[in-house]
Amino acid sequence: MSVTQPVRSPRRRAPRNSLNADRILDAAIRLLDCHGAEAFTMRALAQQLGVGTMAVYSHFRGKDEISDAVAQRLLDTIELPPAGSGDPRAELREVCLGVYRLFSEHPSALQLLTLRPMRGDDAISVIDRMLGLLCEAGLSRTEAARAHVALMQYTVGSALWNTRRARALCDDGVRDRVRAKIDALPSDRYPSLVSLAPELMRVQENGAAQYERGLDAMVEGLLGGR
């Protein structure tokens, strides 16, 4: 009997035009979400697409261009709340939560954004919406700009913080090591930390709830009694 199907097929030539930018970006996002930024490799990407490594280069100039396109696509999927509720404060909260949710659901996208330098590809509609709401809430032009930047910084920082924490905790035995380190702390030198360690842990257990509390505080501080 002749071997009609080789055991280790050297992969047949991929059919013409079966590859395109969208399929590549889908695969990239899947790779990033499932296996993290360090698994996002040109070779892994091509393999997941069932194609030779260099096939991808027919559709993108290189890895950087793919990274930017991934970031762009993800930023565009941020869901905005319906407009015109008459409560700019509540709407503002929802917009921020939308941004936070995206980064929480796609942690490696956040990593990607921090790695690649900034480009003009920000989430335009999100920015516009936030600025509009801040003005509507009674802030001056400069105050609105300041408030917007502050809210974005807090949101990005929170998502990043939680991502890092989650990555560490799902790792083996890190949780125990941290716990041991805290227990070993001299309570006369670090009284507040030792005393509040349980609260510190508990509060970070639910990242989204913690984010909302901080968000409320920041919005309160920014809008005040207005």
Added chain:
Amino acid sequence: MSVTQPVRSPRRRAPRNSLNADRILDAAIRLLDCHGAEAFTMRALAQQLGVGTMAVYSHFRGKDEISDAVAQRLLDTIELPPAGSGDPRAELREVCLGVYRLFSEHPSALQLLTLRPMRGDDAISVIDRMLGLLCEAGLSRTEAARAHVALMQYTVGSALWNTRRARALCDDGVRDRVRAKIDALPSDRYPSLVSLAPELMRVQENGAAQYERGLDAMVEGLLGGR
């Protein structure tokens, strides 16, 4: 005439014990601050130390261990304000500014922290100090823990945001490209963004000032009238 000194010296064997953990960390930080995280390479590090690549491995298990040690050392250099001024709110501000300054002065350290998963090596004394001040300001245990996390998240987010922005702007022509992109934006679709673009730019020009404004807002929101 015989060649006594070869043109390209193959580097003499480094004298015994001339290398140690501290010298390695110094070189690593210099490398990170001067040439960015992507230039932080085992080979570059060894070359800067005038030593074979593998010599470093006699003092650290690998690159990850060096990264962690660098982060640890930098976190320990955060300057805390003198205690007992009787104004916890002002002291809290100073502590946060100290953290912000460290990350602004060592941007690649921040990148390092976001890359490496979290460990128990946080800035213990900073955390303890902040928690103490928050309690002193009248917050409950849980509120203090929440406030501390929120402040750290905002601080990290701000530093990261500015770092990214700075890296992009010092690059060639990115500034013009962003400006052009904004000018091309349809002002009927993004009225607030188009209108407030100058303020958005201006406000981010001075990252530290912007950080302080947001910090004041967050502290106000967290501590309220207390």
Added chain:
DNA sequence: ACCTGAACACCGTTCAAGT
């Protein structure tokens, strides 16, 4: 045009060897 493998210049790290 789209896709291919071989090859190049990097990277972190293992290993056996020198002193």
Added chain:
DNA sequence: ACCTGAACACCGTTCAAGT
């Protein structure tokens, strides 16, 4: 013990070639 170069398994990307 401390330091060395060669070698290994990766990486992104260039290139000449196939269809």
